[in-house]
Structure formats: C-alpha cells, structure tokens
Amino acid sequence: MEKYIKIETKNSDLIIKLKGELDEYICSIIKAQIDYEYKSNLSKDIIFDFKEVTFIDSSTLGMVIGRYKKALENGGRVYIVGAKNQVEKIFEISNISSIISRFNNINEITRCS
Amino acid sequence: MNNNKNEMKLCFTSKSSNEMLARNAIASFLAYLDPPVVWLNELKTAVSEIVTNSIIHGYEEDDEKEIRMKSGILGNKVFVEIEDDGKGVKMTDEILNGEIKITSDDKTAGMGFKIVEAFTSNLKVETSENGGTKVYFEKEFFN
Numbered sequence: 001m002e003k004y005i006k007i008e009t010k011n012s013d014l015i016i017k018l019k020g021e022l023d024e025y026i027c028s029i030i031k032a033q034i035d036y037e038y039k040s041n042l043s044k045d046i047i048f049d050f051k052e053v054t055f056i057d058s059s060t061l062g063m064v065i066g067r068y069k070k071a072l073e074n075g076g077r078v079y080i081v082g083a084k085n086q087v088e089k090i091f092e093i094s095n096i097s098s099i100i101s102r103f104n105n106i107n108e109i110t111r112c113s
Numbered sequence: 114m115n116n117n118k119n120e121m122k123l124c125f126t127s128k129s130s131n132e133m134l135a136r137n138a139i140a141s142f143l144a145y146l147d148p149p150v151v152w153l154n155e156l157k158t159a160v161s162e163i164v165t166n167s168i169i170h171g172y173e174e175d176d177e178k179e180i181r182m183k184s185g186i187l188g189n190k191v192f193v194e195i196e197d198d199g200k201g202v203k204m205t206d207e208i209l210n211g212e213i214k215i216t217s218d219d220k221t222a223g224m225g226f227k228i229v230e231a232f233t234s235n236l237k238v239e240t241s242e243n244g245g246t247k248v249y250f251e252k253e254f255f256n
Contacts, residue, residue: 023136024165024220025129031219055136055154057161058211058224066219086154093231094213094224 005030007037012076014043015106019052024059031063035070044076047106051082056090068100077101079109120185127168127178127197135164135182135195142184143191152255155232156191162225163195163248169220171199171246189254193233196247201240 004026006017014037020026038046046067050056068078080102083091091102103109121142125131136157143153164180172178183194202208209230211223230236233250240246 021133021136023129023132023161024169025132028129028220055157055161057158057165058222058228059165059220061213061224062219062222065213065215065222069215072215085151086158089155090158090228093228094222096213099213099215 001026001030001033005033007033009037009041009043012042012044014038014041014046015049016046017049017052021055022053022060022063023055023057027059027063031066034067038067038070044071044074045111046071046076046078047109048078048080049082049106050080050087051084051105053083053087054085056087058090058094061090061094061096064096064100077111079103081105081109118186120183123182125180125182126176127172127180128176129165129168131180132161132164132168135160135180138182139184139193146254149255152252156193156252159229159232159250159252160193160195162229163193163250165221166202166225166248167195167197167199167246170202171197173200175199187251190251191254192249192251194247194249196245198245200246201244202238202246203240204238 004020008015016034048064071078078100080100082105123138125134139156139160140153167180181196185192209226211227213222233252235251237249
C-alpha cells in the first residue's frame, strides 16, 4: 500500500503520510497497518499528513476518529495537517476540528497536553 | 438539434473495491463535458458516500450482492440514482444532519448524507417495504 501510505516515527510521534484517493476500501486496508505501527512503536501522538491526498469521504473521517479513540486510550492525541481542496472541504463540512486540531503543516502543531 | 438527454446504467458487485469504479464511471460519463475539477470532485464524493452506504449499511458488507447506478443528463443538470436490495434505511434527523463525535463509527463517521446534501440538490431517499434503498440526487451544471 505504499501508493497510499508512508509511516514514519519521530520520538513518540507516529507520522502518517497519506496520498491519493482514500475511500472506504483503501481506509479498511491501511488502518490495520496504522494500528500495528502505533502499537509496535509504542507511539503516543499520531499526526495525519494529508498534503498529498486528493480525495476523502466520510469513511476517511471514520478512520481518523477510530485512531483518535485508540490514541486517547493511550494518553495520546491526533493532529491533522496539510488538508487542501476537496479534503479541506470535507473537514469543514464535518467540523472535525471540534475534536481534532488541524494545522497547515507539521511545524505549526501546538500540542495539547 | 441539441438533445440534452443522455443516460448510463452500471451494475456492479457490492465490493468495497468498486467504490472507485463508481466514482470513475461517473467521471467518465461526464468527461465529454469537461467539467471543472471542483464540481466533479463534489459529484464523485456524493457517489462514493452513497455506494459506500449500500455496501456497509445496506448489505452489511456482504460482497456478493448487486448495486445499480444510473446517471443521466436532464437539461442543465445531472442526476444520479443508486439502488440496492439491502437492509433499507430509516431516515432520521440524526442521519441527515450527522454530527461528528468521538463515538462516531469507525467505518463511516455518520456523516455520509450530510456531505451528499452539501454537494448536491434534490436528494431523495426511498426504502421499500421489502427493504432496499434507492437514493436519488441532482447536481446543476457548472457553466
């Protein structure tokens, strides 16, 4: 699934770089990978980078929220960066910012404690 | 003679991997009109939401069923109709005006119809007595 996802770690952050069209089919495959990496790296916070994503729908929102719930159980947080165009529009309609903080890029993230 | 009537029908198996088939089919159907990317992306998103609903909720992930998509051009708008023979849906206010919450479902976040409404017009959802769901919506042209 390298076409859609690249996972990096930085300290206790899990950085998920996503790419392309992320519908329910793609999300159902990559979320297992995310959960595995989160656990095996003993990560705390998760950063979703949507800079290279061209399409999302509500299943992508579900995937992000599902990971958010897991991170919360672990005392961690989820951050979203890089959304633009259609992706930005879906985030706005859904008002996901009411539960997950969004930033333009990784450098701008201010951590919630 | 300018005939603005044009129609296509597509049947496909209720597999998740066909969500992109549905999106690409609608894009292919309208390609000759050279729609703006933003407009087309909104229509593709609506199609993706409804097809995903059929797969996940209508058929509860039974991937051997049939989904039928019809699309056509009527004057200055395009219509899409997506039909399944699955569980049927009871349209509540909560479904139509989904709000994202921490308790949101992992698969769909309950936001599907809200997104479809934002991107289309004249949304109609029908469930028959024997179950099955037919979702219809329109989108006016961009010119």
